[in-house]
Amino acid sequence: MSAPLTIISDQRYLQHDTGGGEHPEIPARLQAVSQALEASPYFSDLTFVPPHVAEREWLVKAHTEDWLFRFEEAVLAGRTYIDHTDNQICYDSYDIACLSAGAGLTGIDLIEEEKARNVFCLVRPPGHHAEHNIPFGFCFFNNCVVAARYWQHCYGKKRILIFDFDGHHGNGIQSAFEDEAAGYYISIHEHPSFSYPGTGYGDEHGLGEGKGTILNLPLSPGGGDDQVVKLLQETILPKLNEWQPDAIIIAAGFDAHREDEMTGLHYSTELYHTIGLVIRDWAEQFTEGRILSILEGGYELSVLGDSVEAYVRGLLGK
Amino acid sequence: MYISRHMTGEPITVSSAMLLPEARALLNDYQFRHLPVVDENGILLGMLTDRDLRSAYPSSVLSNSERQLVYEKVEKTTVAEIMSTDCVTLGPNSTLDDALFLFDRDQMGALPVLDEERVVGVFSIRDLTTAYKNLFGVGEKGSILIGIVDDGSPGIMTRIVTLLEEQQIPFTRLLRICGKSDGDTIYLRINTFKIAKVYALLEEEGLTVKRA
Numbered sequence: 224m225s226a227p228l229t230i231i232s233d234q235r236y237l238q239h240d241t242g243g244g245e246h247p248e249i250p251a252r253l254q255a256v257s258q259a260l261e262a263s264p265y266f267s268d269l270t271f272v273p274p275h276v277a278e279r280e281w282l283v284k285a286h287t288e289d290w291l292f293r294f295e296e297a298v299l300a301g302r303t304y305i306d307h308t309d310n311q312i313c314y315d316s317y318d319i320a321c322l323s324a325g326a327g328l329t330g331i332d333l334i335e336e337e338k339a340r341n342v343f344c345l346v347r348p349p350g351h352h353a354e355h356n357i358p359f360g361f362c363f364f365n366n367c368v369v370a371a372r373y374w375q376h377c378y379g380k381k382r383i384l385i386f387d388f389d390g391h392h393g394n395g396i397q398s399a400f401e402d403e404a405a406g407y408y409i410s411i412h413e414h415p416s417f418s419y420p421g422t423g424y425g426d427e428h429g430l431g432e433g434k435g436t437i438l439n440l441p442l443s444p445g446g447g448d449d450q451v452v453k454l455l456q457e458t459i460l461p462k463l464n465e466w467q468p469d470a471i472i473i474a475a476g477f478d479a480h481r482e483d484e485m486t487g488l489h490y491s492t493e494l495y496h497t498i499g500l501v502i503r504d505w506a507e508q509f510t511e512g513r514i515l516s517i518l519e520g521g522y523e524l525s526v527l528g529d530s531v532e533a534y535v536r537g538l539l540g541k
Numbered sequence: 542m543y544i545s546r547h548m549t550g551e552p553i554t555v556s557s558a559m560l561l562p563e564a565r566a567l568l569n570d571y572q573f574r575h576l577p578v579v580d581e582n583g584i585l586l587g588m589l590t591d592r593d594l595r596s597a598y599p600s601s602v603l604s605n606s607e608r609q610l611v612y613e614k615v616e617k618t619t620v621a622e623i624m625s626t627d628c629v630t631l632g633p634n635s636t637l638d639d640a641l642f643l644f645d646r647d648q649m650g651a652l653p654v655l656d657e658e659r660v661v662g663v664f665s666i667r668d669l670t671t672a673y674k675n676l677f678g679v680g681e682k683g684s685i686l687i688g689i690v691d692d693g694s695p696g697i698m699t700r701i702v703t704l705l706e707e708q709q710i711p712f713t714r715l716l717r718i719c720g721k722s723d724g725d726t727i728y729l730r731i732n733t734f735k736i737a738k739v740y741a742l743l744e745e746e747g748l749t750v751k752r753a
Contacts, residue, residue, distance in 0.1 A: 245738055307683070308709055309734045352683075352734075359683050360734040391734075394682055419734045420683045444752075484737035487752070 226270035227539050229333060230260070231326040232345040233273050239320070239348050240313035241361070242303060247485060247522035248311075248348065248361040256345055256518075259528025260535065268539055272333065274344070277324035277369055284372035285365050285399060287356040294320070294363060310358045320348055320363040327370030327472070330515045335378050341506070341538055343475070343516040345531075351393030351474045351519050352420055360420055365395040366517050367474050371406060374470050381405055384468035384509075386459070387412070388451075388498055389476020389519040390486035392423025392439065396474065402433040407466050411454055413479070413486045414441040438462060444487030448494045455501045463505060471506055471514050477521030477530040485522050495530045499537015514538070542636045547672040548654050548662035554579045557586050557621035564620050565594050575651040575663060578624045583659045587624035590650070597623050630655045631664055637672050640664055677730075678714050684732045688751035689743060691717060691725035697748075701727065704746050710739055726751060 237250035260266060282291060297305045298317045304310050326344035333339035350366030352359035367385050374380040385400070387393045387410040400406035415421050429437040440454050477495065479488035506514040516538070521527040554577045555564055568576060568591055578587045597618060599611035629647055631640060631654045643652060644666050654662035678684055691697065698717065705712050714730035731739055740750050 245735070247735065307711065307732070354682070415680070415685075417685065419685060419736060421680060421685045422682055424680070485734075 226339060227268040227341065228535060229270045229272055229330070229339040229342045230345055231272050231274050231330050231342060232257075233322060233326075235319060235322055236345075236347050238313075238315045239323075240315070241311035242313075246311055248520075250347070251524055252521065252527055253345060253347055255524045255528040256531045257528075259532040263532045263535065265536060265539055265541055269535070270339075272329065272339075274322055274326035274329045274346070276318075276321045277328055277364070281328060281369055281373050282321070282324060282364060284376065285355070285368040286353075290356040290358075294358070305363075306358055309360055310363070311361075312363075316348070316363070322346075323348055323350065324364040324366050324369045327366050327515060327517055328373045331370060331374050331378070334513050334515065340512045341503070341514050343518075343535065343538065345518050347518070349476070349519045350517070351387060351389060351396050351476070352391070353395045354398055355395075359395065360391070361520075362395065365399065367393070367396050367472050368399040370472055370515060370517065371400075371470075374472075375405060380470040382407070382466065382468050383470045383472060384409065384463065384466070384505075385472045385474060386410075386502070387474035387476070387519070388479070389474055389521075390479030390483070390488045390490075391419050391476065391520060392441075393474055393519070394420050394422040397423065397427070397437055397439075400429075400433060401427070401437050402430040404432045404436060406433075407436045407438070407462075407468065409438040409440070409459055409462070410474075411440045411442065411451060413446070413488050414443050417444050418486055442488060445489055447481070447489040448491050448497075451490065451494060452497060455498070460505075463509060468509050471502070471510050473502055473514060473516040474519045475516045475531075475534060476519035477527055477534075478523070480521070480523060480526050480530055482526045483521065483523035485520065492526060492529050492533050494533075496533040496537045499534040500540065501537075503538055503540050542638070543633070544631055544635050544637060544640055544654065544664045544668075544672075545633045545662065547637065547668050548631075548664040549668065550662045552577060552653075552660065552663040554583070554660055555589065555620055556580075557619060557624065559620045561594065561597055561615050561618050561620065561623070564589055565598075568594065575665070577653045577660045577663065578620055579660055585628065585630065585653055585655055585658060585660050586621070587626040588628050588653060589620050589624045593623045593625065628653060632656065633661065635664075637669065637676075640669055641673075644669060681713070681730070681732075683734075684713065684730050685736065686714070686728055686730050687736070687739070689727045689729065690749040690751060691727045692749070693725065698727070700746060701729065701743070701748065704742060705729075705731070705739075708742055710735075710742075 323346040330342035353362035481489040651665035
């Protein structure tokens with residue numbers, strides 16, 4: 224009998240130091256999430272499991288050897304950022320990024336061994352902006368892409384859905400899957416004309432064999448709960464009925480909250496509860512309740528914990 | 542800004558004696574919409590477009606017997622009989638702006654590029670949009686365009702650039718546009734995830750950001 228929800232996290236994630244100052248991607252994010260979960264009436268439904276480190280063989284299914292060497296070399300050389308000042312690093316960042324990518328793999332093993340069904344990886348650094356050979360927007364390894372590759376190669380999944388509700392488009396996930404038929408990337412995000420990373424236009428549907436496997440659903444600044452609920456019910460669900468995913472990965476970002484300055488979107492805390500419930504339903508319908516969620520963004524500490532707790536409540540069906 | 546850097550060089554061309562089925566197969570195979578028609582020395586004689594071909598082929602509303610008659614005629618028709626000969630052309634020294642004006646004026650999809658009458662390239666509206674997209678950085682990963690109200694105060698451009706450079710905020714485009722409907726605006730393409738921080742810095746400097 225598996226636990227209602229398995230959380231994969233580790234104190235070592237706090238060691239990825241982004242230099243203090245005004246950098247939004249800070250260790251306090253995970254501490255805020257932990258505090259909110261501990262205060263939740265559903266805390267007893269959660270089982271905590273530590274992650275293992277993602278082995279190099281899985282990282283290179285999503286990234287180039289060159290990028291791995293460059294990243295490792297940069298931290299060992301004591302550099303404070305890599306390629307762009309957004310991408311702040313410390314001596315431990317490479318190891319912690321490997322541990323962040325490893326959480327998804329740990330979760331997939333638990334799911335496949337039937338020790339868990341519903342898994343949420345509370346990790347940092349986040350991943351969905353990281354490209355094949357370059358870091359972007361606080362992201363170094365693309366945790367969702369590494370997890371998807373692992374699920375494909377180790378367990379033969381052929382139709383992986385990656386749904387991304389972070390307020391920013393996951394450019395790294397799209398570029399990994401846009402020319403393949405085996406992955407379906409769906410993202411709701413702020414319109415790229417107004418928001419980082421300037422990608423994720425609605426007319427991009429995939430390339431070559433991957434045509435039809437990308438669904439970008441950009442919202443104008445100010446977009447909020449009603450629009451998201453409508454997209455979930457009227458646009459995404461019919462697509463999933465057609466596509467019939469055999470595995471579900473969620474890029475769970477919480478920076479579209481109305482209090483979070485990192486986007487101009489206006490989601491409420493309660494919307495994340497609704498999103499959790501909807502994803503739980505998708506999993507019941509398509510994957511016998513199996514879901515792997517991975518934390519992406521969410522930077523406003525005053526609402527991040529409650530937003531994650533609301534999502535967790537939804538995932539629990541409460 | 543010269544179109545020679547953005548055109549398709551050494552384009553596929555056809556002879557005026559080619560029959561239409563062969564020309565149509567070429568357009569379909571390569572997914573072109575425009576083919577320059579040249580003589581044996583590569584001198585431009587005309588342009589053949591997919592629209593010219595569609596007009597030559599039988600309409601779907603004709604009866605089968607009528608369609609058959611048209612097909613038989615088309616099979617014996619040469620490119621010379623349906624190509625356009627009054628072609629607007631570009632030269633190697635034409636600029637993107639020249640092409641933009643011509644596309645805007647003539648509603649063409651592509652123009653041949655000639656070097657002393659010899660076809661050296663084709664420049665399509667798609668090439669134009671790609672070139673301008675690159676010029677303005679549209680879709681460049683990790684960047685967005687933000688607008689700042691241009692109040693015309695002395696040194697406003699210097700203030701913006703100094704602020705960004707002092708704060709080590711990378712930017713790649715800076716445009717000052719006198720807008721008729723939207724007011725005068727300075728557009729800035731910044732390359733950072735920390736957009737809220739940039740807004741705050743600009744506002745602390747006394748500038749007004751055009752928030753969406």
